[in-house]
Amino acid sequence: MAHPRSFLAPLSRITAPSIASARPTLTQLAALPLHQTSIRCKTTKAPDAKKRKARKHYLQSDLKKADQFSLIDAMHYIRAFEVGRTPTSSKYEVHVRFRTLKNGPSVRNRLRLPHPVKTDLRICVIAPPGSKAAADARAAGASLVGEDEVFAQIKEGNIDFDRCICHMDSLQKMNKAALGRILGPKGLMPSTKTGTVVTNVGATVKSMVGASEYRERDAVVRLAVGQLGFTPEEMQTNIKAFMETLKKDIARLNGTPKEIHEVVLSSTNSPGFTLNGDFKGPDSVSARALSGPL
Template identity: 65%
Template sequence: MSTARPCLAQLSRICLYSNRPGITSVPARSLSTTAAVAARGPNAPKILSKADKGLRKASTNPQKNKKKGEEVKKKKKARTAYKQYDQRELEQFTLLDAMRYIRAFEVGQKPTSVKYEMAVRFKSQKNGPVVRNRLRLPHPVKTDVRICVICPPDSKYAEQAKSAGASLVGEEEIFEAVKDGKIEFDRCICQTDSLDKMNKAGLGRVLGPRGLMPSTKLGTVVKDPAAVLKDLVGGAEYRERMGVVRMAIGQLGFTPEEMQRNIKTFIDHIKKDLAHLSDRINKELSEVVLSSTNSPGFPLSGQFTKLDSSITSRDLSTS
């Protein structure tokens, strides 16, 4: 209450001066700011009120000044499905025509060094499950695969694995070679009895980044390695990436009939994978493209040859 007394006294003094006759000015300079502003000079900045400050901010921000009827542009939504092209605008080729053009690009190459590659595109969502599997083609593309089998060296599984074509069989010797960086195999299988030893050896740091670490999910930790070796020798893996599955489907020296059987097996296998997906997931085949190591891709029409085609299967059967 001590701070309010001078104010009340000052107001009472002002009222007394205003009621007296002949007094035209009121000594209320202590309540006015004009004297302080005048003392700063004519170029002094103006003191703005809160209302003036609000108007100035509104004039510098045109986004907030828009009328209610105006629509603000919305950000583009992220694409949930992979982009598809109109197949009607693309030229499609029969199998014989595609092989003919590809061989023209591969003139002078060795028939076994160049591979036919097939790319299968899906109509698929980006966040959906991917197609991934392994199959053995009727005419294997690569038969010189080196397979390592981790199992007890004195067991019956070791003898069966060697007779089935395994290049390396054992436990401790393989563990030491892998730790030293000597990885002389393309596939690795582990027998269930050796799984604990393999995990204790810590091979995942070396084999994991290379995609060679055995796991039950990939079907490379098995009870009978010899039975799996029959499928691995000449077999191939495929995996969907960005809505496309790619896999080597043949060698340059394959005949059109051999290529036809491999392509049919590959497409039928993919259709089975699609059938095993959930009913809620919509994934369909969109395009099949055949290419090679040095050639562009040729979309296939699904036909073996045209009726009026001048090229025959016999013309492409010679390498």
């Protein structure tokens, strides 16, 4: 039997360098510099590429591709959307769209329609307490009259009115109260420009009670022109009066380019129908059929 040293002798000849050389060699990757590892993508632009210019005018739809309706046809379809509702619960509304500049002046006015639309308009009057102007405001139907009490209520966030006018004697006191930040964004801040800072409060309140106020927003003016119980003839009279007033408003803008592009009739619960300017079409129902209950 061989001695154990005879087996160990060959193993002793294997040195550390020989073991290291027997291991599989692994290729070491040199650390790449940081600027070589980043991937840079450069977009090439055409030499004649131009920056897109901001649009100066409001984008309007092509009416040649839109369906247009006579007044009676539009009322006929709208009443179908309002079936089951009382004639006084919903209102007809006209939307007038302009071709105009984005940064141009806007149309704003107040109109007393030939056939007023019944509304529960709440009017606030800023006038000296106990004065003749305050008494005239209450007699004309104002729901809130005063100065300090009105200022405190507005600052507390209790704005329970739809219109606000100011007597000339209270203008300085109203400006000191700094109500512009509260009433301004809501379109309720009285000013001489909008005709809501006046000397004859009683007459102004009376005209507001039976009048409708409209204002252009994003090249569109909206106004309630009737209730569902109105006849087509009453609607035609109100729309005609509204359009004539709008044309006068545009003429007062000192040559600013603004044109009527589209007139749309809708109601509280119906979509809009573009009007073509005709009262009745060849296949329209009779006007009497649209004058009764829904």
